[in-house]
Amino acid sequence: MTSVQMSAKDEMVEQFLDYASRGDLANVSTMISHSSQLLNESGRQGWTALMLAARNGHFDVIKALLLNGCNKFLVNKSGQTAYDIAKFWGHRHIARFLASSGDVTLPGILPSNKSTENETYFSKEYLNRMSDKRTDSEWLSAKQSSPETVFIVFHNLDPLVTTEPEERNDIQSQLKLYRFGRDSVKKVLENSDTVVVFLGVEKQECSPSSLVSNEDGLIAWFALNTKKNPTESLKVTASNSFFLTKPMPMLLMLNEDEAGIVAQARSVLAWHSRYSFCPTCGGKTKVDEGGYKRTCLTDGCKSLQGIHNTCYPRVDPVVIMLVLHPDGNRCLLGRKKSFPPGMFSCLAGFIEPGETIENAVRREVLEESGVTIGPVQYVSSQPWPMPSSLMIGCFAVAVSTDIKVDENEIEDARWFTRQEVMDALVKGNQAVFSMPPRQAIAHYLVKHWIGINSNL
Numbered sequence: 001m002t003s004v005q006m007s008a009k010d011e012m013v014e015q016f017l018d019y020a021s022r023g024d025l026a027n028v029s030t031m032i033s034h035s036s037q038l039l040n041e042s043g044r045q046g047w048t049a050l051m052l053a054a055r056n057g058h059f060d061v062i063k064a065l066l067l068n069g070c071n072k073f074l075v076n077k078s079g080q081t082a083y084d085i086a087k088f089w090g091h092r093h094i095a096r097f098l099a100s101s102g103d104v105t106l107p108g109i110l111p112s113n114k115s116t117e118n119e120t121y122f123s124k125e126y127l128n129r130m131s132d133k134r135t136d137s138e139w140l141s142a143k144q145s146s147p148e149t150v151f152i153v154f155h156n157l158d159p160l161v162t163t164e165p166e167e168r169n170d171i172q173s174q175l176k177l178y179r180f181g182r183d184s185v186k187k188v189l190e191n192s193d194t195v196v197v198f199l200g201v202e203k204q205e206c207s208p209s210s211l212v213s214n215e216d217g218l219i220a221w222f223a224l225n226t227k228k229n230p231t232e233s234l235k236v237t238a239s240n241s242f243f244l245t246k247p248m249p250m251l252l253m254l255n256e257d258e259a260g261i262v263a264q265a266r267s268v269l270a271w272h273s274r275y276s277f278c279p280t281c282g283g284k285t286k287v288d289e290g291g292y293k294r295t296c297l298t299d300g301c302k303s304l305q306g307i308h309n310t311c312y313p314r315v316d317p318v319v320i321m322l323v324l325h326p327d328g329n330r331c332l333l334g335r336k337k338s339f340p341p342g343m344f345s346c347l348a349g350f351i352e353p354g355e356t357i358e359n360a361v362r363r364e365v366l367e368e369s370g371v372t373i374g375p376v377q378y379v380s381s382q383p384w385p386m387p388s389s390l391m392i393g394c395f396a397v398a399v400s401t402d403i404k405v406d407e408n409e410i411e412d413a414r415w416f417t418r419q420e421v422m423d424a425l426v427k428g429n430q431a432v433f434s435m436p437p438r439q440a441i442a443h444y445l446v447k448h449w450i451g452i453n454s455n456l
């Protein structure tokens with residue numbers, strides 16, 4: 001870098017610090033939007049913008065700096081943080097805000113690149129759910145008898161799939177859902193044991209309406225589930241078709257578009273298979289709203305007054321977190337007894353009633369490993385249709401490092417270096433340990449942390 005460039009940069013930093021010091025929120029925000037690197041720059045005596053705003057009591061500037069990810073743990077040449085400075089100068093509301101654990105501040109050890117949505121397996125939305133059509137029974141029955149409509153069939157929650165003969169050598173990712181037309185599933189639809197769920201319509205970019213002959217140009221999709229094996233009543237033409245009897249790992253072998261369809265269909269069908277009776281009174285129920293509701297048939301049942309979550313498909317939120325060591329170069333992974341030998345994964349746990357995502361992360365990590373967590377950052381999520389979880393993937397920064405494993409839940413938990421993790425991802429069997437497959441969000445979180453593209 002030349003001396004001219006250096007001084008231009010220094011001048012910009014000085015200007016930024018001056019705005020922060022004077023509480024000029026507009027100019028602080030503009031400068032951050034042009035160069036986020038300014039956030040943690042320091043001037044004389046190692047004072048950052050956050051420290052100067054804390055010195056002079058500019059709450060709005062502090063909030064903007066934190067929201068943009070500035071590091072509140074930096075210290076000046078006297079070893080003071082912005083919190084120390086706010087406290088010393090009597091700005092108690094600012095000191096409280098800087099000290100609170102639930103704010104948006106994150107130490108510099110978290111990756112700064114934001115993740116994009118829908119990158120995880122099971123997360124792709126191939127269909128438009130058109131939830132407004134669920135109450136339109138006329139439209140739904142017209143769609144069920146339309147020749148363009150697609151039906152997919154499950155037997156005890158296992159989808160019927162097919163492989164292309166020439167692709168048999170590479171079964172992985174070559175499994176395709178068997179798509180039926182109305183005539184092939186006619187008998188199955190007539191069976192009283194069959195549960196039918198309206199999944200949505202193909203997005204317009206998948207099926208341009210000029211190619212569709214029905215009235216509204218929309219291709220609807222339905223999922224069917226039966227308890228009795230439906231093979232005899234179905235008109236299956238392909239010889240190489242079968243039900244995926246082992247959800248794990250077989251459900252991870254679909255293409256990404258169809259994985260998203262299965263995530264939706266299997267979760268709703270699993271709910272039907274487990275909630276045949278009304279959870280409120282034990283009475284019989286009927287399927288409503290295109291398969292998205294079960295209504296109790298008992299007069300006066302409480303579930304018929306107001307809105308009751310017992311009537312709708314359930315989703316269980318689970319936090320799954322990559323715990324990062326305070327040194328920023330190691331991460332904590334654990335293994336359950338049920339894992340294949342040598343496999344370690346992120347810690348995870350169900351969110352409990354009345355709990356935030358952040359608090360569930362802190363509680364589960366402390367319970368399972370004895371490690372205390374400070375900042376938590378959401379990264380990405382993943383529907384997990386076995387039977388119906390939503391995995392909420394986070395990074396969590398540890399503020400303690402001693403491990404004390406809860407042996408009921410976890411067999412072992414260890415800090416692994418970046419190098420060990422990279423070896424596990426790249427070298428497979430020759431590494432110290434193995435990771436869950438690339439379709440699992442744990443794998444995605446680890447790759448995201450070390451900065452490898454998730455599709456590799």
Ligand SMILES: NC(=O)C1=CN([C@@H]2O[C@H](COP(=O)(O)OP(=O)(O)OC[C@H]3O[C@@H](n4cnc5c(N)ncnc54)[C@H](O)[C@@H]3O)[C@@H](O)[C@H]2O)C=CC1
Binds near residue numbers: 316318320348364442
């Ligand atoms: N993709 C991955 O790498 C990983 C995925 N997971 C998944 O995350 C989920 C939760 O993780 P766990 O460690 O098992 O949770 P956990 O740490 O909360 O412990 C599970 C226990 O929580 C109780 N529990 C509370 N609410 C529950 C609910 N709604 N459904 C079932 N059990 C409930 C049960 O006693 C169960 O045995 C599991 O489905 C697991 O398969 C877990 C670890 C890694």
Ligand SMILES: [Mg+2]
Binds near residue numbers: 348350367
């Ligand atoms: Mg737990």
Ligand SMILES: [Mg+2]
Binds near residue numbers: 350364
């Ligand atoms: Mg757990």
Ligand SMILES: [Mg+2]
Binds near residue numbers: 349350
């Ligand atoms: Mg738990």
Ligand SMILES: [Zn+2]
Binds near residue numbers: 278283297
């Ligand atoms: Zn009831």
